[in-house]
Amino acid sequence: SVGRVGGAVRMQGGRWNSEAIRHWPVVDDGPAGIRQGVYLPAGRCLNYHGAVWVRMMTLDSDAAGEIEIGLRRRVATPDGSKQAGECLASVRVPVQDADWVELPFHLQLAPGQVSFGEPVDFTIRWLPRSDPSLHLLVDRAELLPDDAVDGLDPEVIELAKEWPVPLLRWPGGNFASCYHWREGVGPAHLRPTSANHAWGGLEYNLFGTDEFMQFCRQINAQPQITVNTGTGFAEEAAAWVEYCNGDAASTPMGRLRALNGHPEPYNVRLWEVGNEIYGSWQGGNHGSDENARRFALFAQAMRAASPIPIELIATGNQFDFAIPGPGYDHTHADLRWHDQLLKQAPNQIDYISLHALPSNGFMLEAETDEQAHNAILAHLTTWENRFLPDLFHKIDLLGSAGQTVRDPQRPPIRLAITEWGPLGSHPNRMVVENFGAVVYAGVFLNMMMRNADRIPIANATGFMHGGCIRKAYGVTYIDPQYTAIQQYAPFIGSTPMRVNLTGPGYDVTHPADLGAIENDVPFIDAAACKPAQGDGLLLSVTNKHLNQAMEVVIHLPESAPYGSVEGSLLTSPSITARTNPVQPDLFPLQALHLTPGEDKTVKLSLPPFST
Secondary structure, eight states: OEETTTTTEEEEOOOOOOTGGGSSSGGGGSSSEEEEEEEOTTTTEEEEEEEEEEEESSSOOOOOOEEEEEEOOOOOOTTSSSSSSSSEEEEEEEOOOOOOOOEEEEEETTSSOTTOOOOOEEEEEEEEOOTTTTEEEEEEEEEEEEOBBTTBOOHHHHHHHHOOEEEESSSSGGGGGGGGGGGGGGOOOSSSSSSSSTTTEEEESSSHHHHHHHHHHHHOOEEEEOOOOOOOOHHHHHHHHHHHHHTTTTHHHHHHHHHHOOOOOOOOOOOEEETTTTTTTTOOOHHHHHHHHHHHHHHHHHHHHHHOOOEEEEOOOOGGSSOOOOOOTTBBOOHHHHHHHHHHOOOTOOOEEEEEOOSTTTTOTHHHHHHHHHHHHHHHHHHHIHHHHEEOOOOOTTTSSTSSOOOOOSSOOOOEEEEEEEEETTTTTTOOTTHHHHHHHHHHHOOHHHHHHTTOOOOOOOOSSSSSEEEETTTEEOHHHHHHHHTTTTGGTEEEEOOOOOOEEEEEEOTTTOOEEEEEEEEEEEEEOOOOOOOOOEEEEEEEOOOEEEEEEEEETTTTTSSSSSEEOOOOOOOTTTOOSSSTTTSSEEEEEOOTTTTSEEEEEOOTBBO
């Protein structure tokens, strides 16, 4: 029998035959045990290791037993040549201590023993020797391939490096508003397991600050840490800054970091102060005045804790652009959020965060799929032409007569879009996981380039299982948004150029979430940049139209000495198409080879919803 005792699993003893057990086909028929279905990377690695924490429930110093740790076949083959429950690899480890003890183990598969994508069972059996009724507590069972990099999947690391990811945000997101960083440092077996209040389930705290910093180094990303302003407090955030940046010899948290095996400071410079704290879905949510007051307290404490200059991102509120009404009862929208931030903490703000997360269903329930598609993309037009300029204007007024004064020695406040991408559950419309996210990414990133001087930060809303890298059934693959973002890597460090755009457009009478009524929104979105090095021109063109191809004529600058135009096209016959473990390469890039005409024009035919 298996039952819960505290945070561990209790396995009950029972009589067993040491010889017969080798032939029992399934874990349920023998001594008490537990099993977990897993997908092994057997195609690249045959050796596995791990550890399990156990304690016998006895005060008898002579008590003893064994645990059998192994891998068993989960599903029989159709031809019956391989049976479910077949032992693929196993090892027995003696248990002779009444206290908690960590038992490491190693397992080895034979070549061809497990097929690609085949599930197997990771099993643990309890075999008491001294007393058949002896119970065993089991906790923190881990299984890793020998090629794991600091406990992480090497395939995910490689995809992240190839992306690339210049800036990585952690630990959230909604998760951040209930996260307490001290629970995620120190020896893993001493870290508490707690409820994941944001997404359900449990948080085992195996991936904490030190693991995050190591991962950033592995993928060459700058860390961006979000502190908990919902259920946390300023002293907690300041201690986290000190843990990351403090000297190991002279600061308490620096000494703690060194005690945990990391004597050198991490020197984290970018800190986000809170996440979506305006929302009812957020732990410790609060309103405009409280957010500004708490940000000022957090900022003062965090800066005082860092021996190096740090940059702070204050939590902005895109709902502050909306007219208050019943549709926004789930959030705090009173048109005062940014005013209060700029009033109460004008000299502490380096960036103000916004989240561009339009819903594909909310406020669009009565619209056709085409109308909803157009409205979702038009929300970016509203942001670029109305919402963002209004916020820029408020920022620019700092220091004007009658306004709160900002230190003229401080650089201007800029914006950071710390989450972006279409969300929602409507099956026929764009969302971060399907191809529609490619079109949204093209329009969004073009907007970012046009406003790069004032919005230098943009974090995609998900890193894994949210529009980017995925792992399922043992297969590592990517969502199409990953590829779309990757195509913008050559634009890093480039200089935006002015683009004059003429062409057909559409009207929006029923806007998307956080949008507005718009007229003549262009079906084509384009951005141009001068590369950081060398001659040439970088172009990004997106066709938003859901049903029609667009013939695009690009007029190059008169001085342009271009002999050819090389590029790539990302397109799909369905906007809702998704990659999956069976079809991981569903959206290959199509190479483009174009030659400018004598009039310095390039003609390009863009399929519907392509970039």
